[in-house]
C-alpha cells in the first residue's frame with residue numbers, strides 16, 4: 001500500500017521549484033513509488049514529516065549521522081561555534097585538530113585536505129593520482145559510487161543504480177573512456193585490465209566495503225590483490241571510505257583489513273551531519289596539491305569551522321569505550337532478525353551485513369553458505385588471523401588501531417562475555433589478547449550464529465518467536481553488482497511501502513544500505529523487526 005505522508009501543497013510546490021521535487025535524485029522515491037517524504041524535523045532515531053508523522057529513520061542522512069539526529073553534544077558544539085563565526089575563509093585551529101585526530105585514527109593519512117563533499121574529495125583525489133603518476137586511466141568497480149564527478153558516472157551504483165542509469169549524458173565520451181570498470185570482488189578481472197594497459201593506469205578506486213549497490217563486503221584476498229596489483233604497476237590505490245570511515249570502526253575499514261591505501265576519501269561521519277569530506281594519504285602524493293605542488297584544488301567553505309566543530313564533537317563521542325561494540329550488537333540483532341523474518345515469511349532474499357551497514361536484498365536464490373561467502377575459501381578463523389597479524393604489527397598495543405573498544409560480534413561465548421564486561425567498565429588490561437582479537441573480528445561469520453545474542457534490556461516476550469534468528473538459513477551469496485541487480489526491485493518497493501506505513505523509513509532503493517546509529521534503541525530494533533515480519537508476510 002502506498003502512503004502519501006507529506007503535505008500535498010508542499011509536495012506540489014517542491015515539484016514546481018525543485019528538479020523532481022528534490023535536491024538529490026534518490027530522495028524522489030522513484031524506485032519505490034508513492035509520495036516522497038518532506039521532513040520537518042528530526043531527533044535521535046526519528047524523523048518527523050510535515051504532517052507530524054514520525055518514522056524510525058534508517059537513512060540517517062545516508063550514514064553521516066552515526067549518533068542519530070540532533071545529538072545534543074553536536075548541536076551544542078555547532079551553536080557555540082556559530083556565535084564565534086560561521087565561516088572564516090581562512091585557516092582555524094579546528095581544521096588542525098580534526099586533521100590530527102583523523103590521521104591518528106587512520107595512519108595512512110599523513111596529510112589531509114578538507115573539502116565539502118565526497119564528490120569533491122573523489123574528483124580531487126583522481127586528479128591528484130593522474131598528476132602524480134602521469135597516467136590517465138582509472139579503474140573502478142561496477143556498482144561502486146564515488147560521487148557524481150564525470151569520471152565516475154560509468155556503471156555506477158547508488159542513485160544511478162536506483163534509476164537504472166548506467167552512465168550519464170553530458171560526460172564526454174573521451175573522458176568516460178578513461179574509466180575502466182571491473183566487477184567488484186573480481187581481482188582476476190583487475191589483473192587482466194592491468195595486463196592490457198601496463199603503465200597506463202593512474203589509480204584503482206574502491207569502496208573497501210561496497211555500500212552503493214546495497215552492502216557487499218569484500219571477499220577474502222580481494223583488497224589485498226588490489227593493493228598488490230596497483231603497487232606492482234605503480235598505480236595508486238584509493239580507498240573510498242566516505243561511508244566506511246568511522247562507521248565500522250574508529251578509523252577506516254583499512255584498519256580492519258590491514259591494508260594501507262595510498263589515498264583515502266572520507267566524508268559523512270567526519271562532518272557530523274554538516275558538509276565535510278576530505279582526501280588524504282601519502283605525504284609525497286599529497287604534497288603535489290597546491291600550494292605545495294602544482295595540482296590545483298580549492299574551496300570557499302573548505303574546512304568550515306561549524307562543520308569542523310560538528311566533526312570533532314562526533315569523533316569525541318565515537319571514542320567512548322564500547323561505542324562500536326554496542327552499535328554492532330544492535331546491528332547484528334537487526335540483521336539476524338531480518339534473516340529470520342525472511343525465512344519465516346518464505347520470501348527469498350538475503351541480508352548482507354557488515355558492522356552497522358546492512359541491506360536486505362530480495363535476491364532470487366538462497367543458499368546456506370553464509371559464512372563461506374564472506375571469506376570464500378577461507379577457514380572460519382580467517383578474521384582471527386587478520387587481527388592476530390594486526391596485533392603483532394602494533395607497537396605497544398594500540399598504535400595501528402587507536403580508539404575505543406573494538407566492536408563485538410558475540411563470535412563465541414568467551415569473546416562475547418569479555419565484550420560485555422568491557423562495556424560494563426571492567427579493566428581491559430585484564431583480558432587476554434585472544435579475547436581482544438576475537439572482539440575485533442566484528443564481521444558476521446558462520447561462527448557468529450552459534451551464539452545467541454545477548455538480549456540486554458530487550459523485551460523478548462513481546463516479539464513473536466519467529467523473528468529471532470534460528471541461524472539455520474543465513475543465506476548469502478551476493479558478491480557483486482550483477483548479483484545485486486537480480487534482486488526483485490518491485491518486491492523491495494512493496495516492502496519499503498509496507499515499512500513506511502508502519503513508521504519505518506528505509507533507504508528508498510534496493511541498492512542502498514540501512515544505517516544503524518547509536519540513537520537506535522533496542523525498542524526501535526524490536527519495532528523494525530516486528531514491522532518487517534508483518535510486511536514480509538503481506539507482500
Ligand SMILES: Cc1ncc(COP(=O)(O)O)c(C=O)c1O
Pocket residue numbers: 062116117118119120122145146147148158207212240241242243267268277
Ligand atoms: C562511497 C561514496 N563515495 C562518495 C560519495 C559522494 O559523496 P557526496 O554525496 O558527499 O558527494 C558517496 C555518497 O554517498 C559515497 O557513498
